[in-house]
Amino acid sequence: MSKVTEKTFTLNTGAKIPAIGLGTWQSKPHEVEKAVEYALRKGYRHIDTALAYGNEAEVGLGIKNSGVPREEIWLTTKLDNPWHKRVTEGIDSSLKDLGVDYVDLYLMHWPSSTDPTDLKKHYPDWNFVDTWKEMQKLPATGKVKNIGVSNFGIRNLEILLNDPSCKIVPAVNQIELHPNNPSPKLVAYNTSKGIHSTGYSCLGSTDSPLYKDKTLLDLAKAKGKTPQQVLLAWGLQKGWSVIPKSVSKERIEANYELDGWELTPEEVKTLDGLKDRFKVCGDAWLPVKVFFGDDE
Template sequence: MSATSKTYTLNTGAKIPALGLGTWQSGPNEVEKAVEIALRKGYRHIDTALAYGNEAEVGRGIKNSGVPREEIWLTTKLDNPWHKRVSEGIDSSLKSLGVDYVDLYLMHWPSSTDPDDLKKHYPDWNFVKTWEEMQKIPSSKARNIGVSNFGIKNLEILLNDPTCKAIPAVNQIELHPNNPSPKLVAYNSSKGIHSTGYSCLGSTGSPLYKDPTLLSMAEAKGKTPQQVLLAWGLQKGWSVIPKSVNKERIEKNFELDGWDLTDEEVKKLDGLKDRFKVCGDAWLPVKVFFGDDE
């Protein structure tokens, strides 16, 4: 498996690198260096969001790396209180990142939140209207558009609306062996939507790292548990964006070439019984996860 050069072709014809660096939950003054380290190691896919508050650091890391902008796949996301201001949202992100365009612009959540009260939804707005506005973004600013944290129920609402002219290129969702969401991944694929897995390592303090199946498999292969989890995701057919700010781990996570998981090993990880979500929806004014994606 040549994970480091592997790409997936989106429904737009664009090619998204299979392996990227995630930047969620990275502390201030850590992201700039992490992005620079990743790009110098060979990563060509960086994922951020307005909500993470680190777009400016990501932009500096890109510049410091010396890697030409056109060689990098850069993803950012529209924050919930900006749903009525899509045009301003993309412009704000481009300014913070210090770039002319992003390769992928995602609606971060299917939740159109009132900026004056984050516990309330706009009474006269929903994510269908947000998508209508996203479809108007010039390709010179966002080469591809997509969604994040959309389950089957909300995807059906979006795709069946007459205003939906562009099928999302990507649906970025939580994906790891304890939250594999096979029905949702299959639904995405059936509609020509690529799945990107966030929290693909189960996030900080994950119960996955106590899982005897994963630990024994990693030990037997002479790999880290993180490397095994990333190989599992890539072999399932989605892109993965592991987050780290640690130089050694960033570099290790990129060392996936020249080995594979066997079909039996993939099945063993598929068969892990525990279930947990890193990212729930209790903090949002509306429910977005309905437990129907397994």
């Protein structure tokens, strides 16, 4: 059986994104640096961060301290909502804080062009299509290898892809994916357009209801694996990359121990059949609605 930890997915650009990465959202200050360093030394080669997380400088230090050559690491960061009219400044800010010359993947974090002078308002003269026009210029600069989006549902993807200005199809759509928010229609749509899906909150996030789900717990016990390992295997076998967040050495290590076993097709279907639904990330805090409940 091939090593899951060495698995990659080929994007529409030909680039290969490592299947398993370390997520850094909600990691506390002074924990991220050590988590990134440890993950890279453990074997991870995919690190995910964002300008909005406020931890890019720590992520950069973790990369530097790991001793792993920059070219061996897949590094993803994201353009924050109030920076939509300042794409060049946004990537330059991220590169400076990360201490690197380029990122492998730059995502539009949300399809919300928020006015930085009033975060409860959306620009009246600018939307995510305008932002994408600017992002499309980045690969030619060498600062960004691939561009993509995050938190885009089918409705907004249709708007973007059907606009005449869209010359580059997003390489990735990073979305919330776990058995209680599987979004099969959205994943299928991404695939149909050649867009790779990356699952965030793939473990259901902190204090997730998933960890009280008897079906998941029984399956994990029967496999002799942690519920987190089962959830990661489920996502990988469904065909998307996963970026579990952790700052614990034990969890970082356990989340990477996916070689030598897999879920059977029946076990995947069992997790597909979980009935409960919840989202970790809603859109009530945004000035515009981005989730429409039509991707299930």
